Each structure stands twice: as structure tokens, then as C-alpha cells.
Amino acid sequence: xxxxxYTITALLAFLLLAGACVxxxxxxxxEEYVMFADTLKVYPVQEDVEYFSVPVVSTVSRDYDRTFxxxxxxxxxxxxxxxxxxxASNSVTIKAGETRADVLVHGIYDNLDPSSTPTxxxxxxxxxxxxxPLYGRSTKVGLQKCCPFDINAFTGxxxxxxxxxxxxxxxxxxxxxxxxxxxxDRPNSIICHNWMLKGYDIxxxxxxxxxxxxxxxxxxxxxMSDEGSFFGQTHGDDRILIRKSNxxxxxxxxxxNYLYVWTQxxxxxxxxxxxxxxxxxxxxxxxxxxxxxxxxxxxxxx
Numbered sequence: 001x002x003x004x005x006y007t008i009t010a011l012l013a014f015l016l017l018a019g020a021c022v023x024x025x026x027x028x029x030x031e032e033y034v035m036f037a038d039t040l041k042v043y044p045v046q047e048d049v050e051y052f053s054v055p056v057v058s059t060v061s062r063d064y065d066r067t068f069x070x071x072x073x074x075x076x077x078x079x080x081x082x083x084x085x086x087x088a089s090n091s092v093t094i095k096a097g098e099t100r101a102d103v104l105v106h107g108i109y110d111n112l113d114p115s116s117t118p119t120x121x122x123x124x125x126x127x128x129x130x131x132x133p134l135y136g137r138s139t140k141v142g143l144q145k146c147c148p149f150d151i152n153a154f155t156g157x158x159x160x161x162x163x164x165x166x167x168x169x170x171x172x173x174x175x176x177x178x179x180x181x182x183x184x185d186r187p188n189s190i191i192c193h194n195w196m197l198k199g200y201d202i203x204x205x206x207x208x209x210x211x212x213x214x215x216x217x218x219x220x221x222x223x224m225s226d227e228g229s230f231f232g233q234t235h236g237d238d239r240i241l242i243r244k245s246n247x248x249x250x251x252x253x254x255x256x257n258y259l260y261v262w263t264q265x266x267x268x269x270x271x272x273x274x275x276x277x278x279x280x281x282x283x284x285x286x287x288x289x290x291x292x293x294x295x296x297x298x299x300x301x302x
Contacts, residue, residue, distance in 0.1 A: 030060050032058065032059060032062075032129075033059045033130055033135075034057070034058045034130045035056070035057060035124070035131075035132055035136070035137060036055070036056055036057075036122070036137075036139035037055040037056070037057050037100075038055075038139055039135070039139050039140065041054075041141065042142035043107070043142065043143065044146040045107030045108075045112055045143050045144060045146065046146050046148070047109050047148055050106060051088060051104040052105055053102035053103070054103040054105055054139065054141060055102055055103075056068070056100065056102070056124065057099055057100050060099065061096075061097050062094075062096060063097065065093055065095055066093065067091055067093040068092055068093075068094075068125060068126045069090060069091050069125030069126070070087065070090050070091060070123070070125070071090070071122070071123050072087070072120060072122060072123075073122070077118075077120035078119060079118035079120040079141075081120070084108055084118055084143055085105055085106060085120065085143060086108070087103065087104070087105055088104035088105070105141065107143050107145075109145060112143060112145035113145065114144075114145040114146075114253070114255035115256075117143060117144050119141060119142045120140070121138055121141070122139050123137050123138040144212060145255060146211035146254070147253075147254040148254065149206070149208035149254045152182070153257045153286065154190055154257065155180050155182055155190060156180065156287075156288075157177060157286070157287055157288075157292035158180060158284045158287060159177060159178075159284070159300075160283070160284050161175045161282070161283045161285075162174060162175075162196065162280060163280045164263075165196065167278070167280070168230040173300070173301060175300060176196075176301040177292055177295055177301065178193065178194060178195060178302075179192075179302075180192050180286075181193070186203075188207070188208070189204065189205045189206070190203070190204050191203055192204060192284075194302065195224060196224050197224070197226075197230075200225050200226075202218065202224055202242060203222065204216055204218060204259070204261065205217040205219065206252060208254070215249065215250060215251050215252075216252055216259055216260075217250070218250075218261070218263060220241075220243040220244075221241060221243070222241065222242050222243075223239045223240065223241055223242075224240050225240045226239065226240070227239065227240055227267065235267055235274060235275070236267035236269035236274040237269050239267070239268065240265050240267060240277065241265070241266050241268065242264070242265055242266075243263065243266070244261075244263065244264070245262035245264045245279045246264070247262070247264075247279055250263075256285075257285070258285040260281070260283055261284070262280070262281055262282075264276060264277075264278070264279050264280075265278060265280060
């Protein structure tokens with residue numbers, strides 16, 4: 001019996017060793033291809049970041065350095081070299097034992113318009129045998145200007161335009177002037193005073209962790225109005241509550257000092273969910289005190 005066990009154990013050990021050898025051989029003998037990690041990607045250009053990286057990857061590592069040329073393809077590009085960007089080098093080196101290297105690109109922040117995303121094409125200069133079929137050797141790079149986030153830029157007077165006011169409008173306009181201030185209880189948060197109706201403030205939170213996709217949030221359960229002011233009657237406990245819409249995204253622009261917020265308005269009755277009023281789109285655009293005063297004199301609601 002012991003001999004049988006020893007035999008089986010030895011056989012298993014042999015199979016595992018053989019499998020490992022095959023696996024190692026497959027890795028070592030794998031087809032070698034070199035390519036950009038993405039064929040199309042938008043990169044943030046930030047004032048305080050000198051370079052962003054466009055990664056180049058290989059399907060295998062080698063025990064020596066591999067250097068490839070990097071060329072700019074003018075055809076199909078609307079970003080201009082030395083005006084909108086410049087490369088740190090016209091070559092890229094994958095170091096021995098590694099499978100990745102980075103093409104460093106300097107986006108020229110001052111020459112970019114935040115409302116557009118110019119692109120240019122890069123291609124690797126390398127032997128044809130290293131080009132993966134159907135994938136290619138090039139990538140299209142998009143440049144998106146991302147301004148520094150300053151919460152103070154979202155305080156003061158703003159013009160609010162809302163589809164909620166279009167639908168339930170006691171003022172005869174879908175726009176109003178709103179005053180905002182810093183929220184002393186939470187960082188990167190503002191208080192919007194008299195947001196949709198005088199006497200009802202709401203809080204908005206900013207998240208700039210992803211410069212390409214800065215987002216908005218609304219703490220749930222805030223009361224934006226009583227029911228009678230907009231509906232003319234009471235359906236629940238006389239509160240219209242607000243939360244972030246789970247259907248559409250909300251975001252802001254640090255470059256333009258405006259935000260787009262999708263909200264869901266809903267009603268409770270004796271702490272029981274009564275129903276949804278709907279999902280509504282609101283734009284808030286910050287203006288100077290002088291512009292706000294002009295709009296107030298012209299009759300914009302506050």
C-alpha cells in the first residue's frame with residue numbers, strides 16, 4: 001500500500017514539474033508583439049503636471065533592452081506639435097526583464113481650449129514581425145485641458161436653469177439667481193441658499209479625484225421645497241425631497257465654473273415612500289456680482 005502511495009505521489013510530482021516546465025517554455029517562447037496599450041484614449045492636461053504617459057506594452061519580456069522609434073502621424077490629427085503638445089523623446093525603451101515602457105507627452109496647458117479635445121496619432125517604428133495582427137502599431141491621443149479645482153470658484157452668485165422649474169413653475173421662468181457659500185461642515189461642499197424656493201437650502205458635494213470626470217453628489221434626504229408651493233396641494237407630508245439621480249450623471253467644470261446636476265425629486269408620507277416626482281436637469285453657472293445685480297434689476301427671480 002505504501003509503495004502505491006509513493007508511486008502516485010511521485011507521479012503527481014512529475015506531472016506538476018512537467019506542467020511547470022511546459023508553462024515556462026510557453027511563456028519564454030510566446031509570440032513577441034509590441035503595441036500601445038490603447039488604440040484610442042483621452043489624457044488630462046493639467047497645469048501642475050509636466051508629462052502624461054502613453055504606455056507601450058510587450059507580450060513577453062527579454063533579457064536585454066528594446067528600443068523603438070516613436071513617430072507622429074499628421075494625417076487625421078487636429079492637434080499641432082509644439083503648439084498643443086510635444087514629446088519628451090522620439091523613442092521608447094522597454095528595459096530588460098520588463099514588458100512596459102511609457103512615451104512621455106507634455107501637453108501645453110496654456111494653448112488648449114477646455115471646450116475641445118484635439119487629437120494626434122502616434123506610431124511605433126519597429127520590425128513588421130512585432131506588429132500584432134488586427135491591432136496595429138499606432139494610437140490616437142486626445143488632449144483634454146483640466147483646470148485646477150478651487151471650491152471658492154463655486155461660491156457667490158449663479159444663474160440656475162432647471163427643467164423642474166419648467167414643469168412646476170410658480171415664477172413664470174425656468175431661471176433664478178441663487179447665492180452659494182462654503183459648507184463649514186464638509187470640505188469640497190457648498191450650500192445653495194434658496195435653491196428652488198426661498199427658505200429652502202440644499203448642499204452639493206464636489207469630487208475632483210478624476211480630473212477627466214469630476215462629479216457631483218447630493219446628500220440624500222434634503223428638503224428642496226414644500227409641496228403646496230409647486231403642486232398647489234399636498235400629496236404626502238408636505239415635503240419635496242431631493243437626491244442624486246441614479247439614471248443620469250452629474251458633473252462640474254473647473255474651467256468654466258458651471259455644473260450640471262441630475263436630481264430625482266420624491267415625496268414621503270409618514271416616513272413611507274409615496275412616489276417620485278421625476279428626474280430633472282439643472283444647470284448652475286456662476287456670474288460676477290455686477291452681472292447678478294444687472295440680472296436682478298431686469299427681474300430675474302431670487
